[in-house]
Amino acid sequence: MQPYRNPDGHSGVAAYELGPDWIRVRFASGRDYLYSAASAGAGHVRNMQILAQAGEGLATYISKFVHDDYDRGP
Template identity: 50%
Template sequence: MPRYKNLDGTSGVLAYECAPGAIAVRFTDGDVYIYTDASTGRATVEQMQMLARRGRGLSTFISRYVRERYFDKVERKEGD
């Protein structure tokens, strides 16, 4: 996963991976959340992908507008 640039220096996002119609976001606690067109809407995924590539605003956008509308969550395993 590419590292998130975190231009503001205070993001809870560590890394991300974009795919057609989806984005996976790794947070600093190690958990990975997968957001899809089906779970959040196409415009939301596209906005998240743009913010991820820009390196600013992704965590805030998720906490304000997306919240729990993820498709899947992959929890960090001990030792990771």
């Protein structure tokens, strides 16, 4: 996983991992959540990938748009 840059130091996101149509987010609590095109929508996944790489705004985006739309397993 890549450490989340978090320049202001107040994010709930600690790290992330990107795939072609998914993003795995590790929160400061230590819990990981996988958001995929199937669960959250391809547009949201793309937006989250962009925010993750920028190191800003990911936690806010998740709480506003995809909070509970993570994969829950097979």
